[in-house]
Every structure is written in structure tokens, then in C-alpha cells.
């Protein structure tokens with residue numbers, strides 16, 4: 001009887017992986033994942049069988065992982081947390097009798113937040129700007145309502161070639177509800193090689209260098225920058 005671990009490997013450096021995630025990968029005979037993510041854990045999997053596919057092979061990857069796990073110990077990996085725009089949902093939807101265990105990881109918003117300071121200290125919501133599975137109309141509505149409710153907003157999948165204008169439109173929508181001085185951070189490759197941080201305000205925001213390797217965090221009405229550090233107060237009277 002095999003087993004399937006659905007592993008969140010964290011933002012992309014082995015140091016920022018949980019001990020449980022590392023152990024699951026080490027215990028596995030087969031590793032399944034997107035080619036680029038497999039690269040991130042190369043040092044851990046030298047002796048293992050690897051099944052990797054390109055970006056859009058998600059369903060194939062999940063079916064394959066479930067099938068292989070009937071006989072062997074398998075890990076299917078996602079970056080960050082596998083339960084946040086990762087593989088956990090699809091695996092559990094497709095699962096029949098297979099033994100599946102979901103192992104959490106540090107998601108991109110937490111990784112980026114630790115670099116910036118404390119931007120998601122208060123109520124935060126994650127919105128993916130990818131319309132591959134969510135119609136843009138729904139994305140726009142979620143942006144509008146979360147902006148209106150003063151959530152700190154973490155934007156995953158902020159920009160890709162096919163939908164260049166979504167991010168600019170999102171920022172414009174948030175501006176309807178927040179001051180132009182509200183901090184906006186772009187973190188590229190958080191906690192992995194190539195890390196880069198840019199701080200803006202809603203008024204000065206430029207999306208030129210934003211791509212799919214970035215996460216964008218927009219502060220709430222109370223957020224501010226102090227000595228280059230992005231803070232959203234929790235509300236302590238100091």
C-alpha cells in the first residue's frame with residue numbers, strides 16, 4: 001500500500017521548507033511536480049524518480065500522482081502552501097481510495113510579508129488575478145469588495161502576457177476606496193535566489209517589472225512605511 005503526500009515546499013529555498021515537508025520528500029520514492037518547482041528541490045531528490053510536466057499539465061500530474069501512490073510513496077509538490085492555489089484541492093477532488101496527506105508550507109504572502117516587515121498584520125485576503133479558472137468579472141468583484149472592506153490585499157498571479165491590464169485596473173479599483181499614499185509592495189522571488197523588493201504607493205505604482213514571479217501586497221487604510229519597513233498596525237495603543 002502506497003501513500004501520497006501533497007507537499008507545500010515553501011517559497012523556494014530548502015531552508016524555508018518545514019521539517020515535515022522535507023521528511024515527506026525524503027521518504028518518497030517518486031516526486032511529481034511542475035518542472036520549474038522540481039528544480040527548487042533538486043538537492044533533496046537526486047536519487048529519486050521524477051515525474052514532471054509543464055505548467056498546464058496539472059490534471060495529468062494529479063492523476064499520475066494518485067495512480068503511482070497506489071503502490072509507492074509519492075510526493076506531489078506545490079510551491080508555498082499546497083492548499084493555496086496549489087495541488088491539494090484537485091488531488092482531493094480526484095481522490096478515490098488513495099491514502100492522501102496534505103503537508104502545509106509557507107505561502108508567498110507570508111514569505112513576502114517577512115521581507116517587507118509586517119504588512120499583513122491585520123485582516124488580509126488573497127486574490128489571484130489569473131483568469132484561467134475564474135472569470136475576470138468575478139475577480140473584479142472580489143477586488144472591489146475587499147478594497148471596500150479595507151482588507152490588506154495580497155495579489156497572487158499578478159500579471160501575465162495575456163492579461164497585462166488586470167493589475168493596473170485592480171490598482172485603480174483599490175484607489176476608489178484608499179488614499180493615494182497607501183503602500184504597495186512588489187516582491188519578486190521571495191526567499192529564493194533573485195529576490196527583489198520594490199515599494200510604491202497607490203499613486204506611484206508602476207507595473208512594468210511585475211511578472212508571475214512576483215506577489216503584490218496592498219496595504220489597508222492604516223498601513224504605512226517606516227524606515228523602509230511596511231507596517232499594518234494591529235491596533236495597539238502605543
Ligand code: SAH
Pocket residue numbers: 011012078079080081082083084085086106107108109111112155156157158187188189190191192211212213214215216
Ligand atoms: N501555492 C503557492 C501559490 C501558487 S500561485 C503559494 O502558496 O505561495 C503562483 C503565484 O504565487 C505566483 O504567480 C506569485 O504571485 C506567487 N508566488 C509563489 N511563490 C512566490 C515567491 N517565492 N515570491 C513571490 N511570489 C510568489
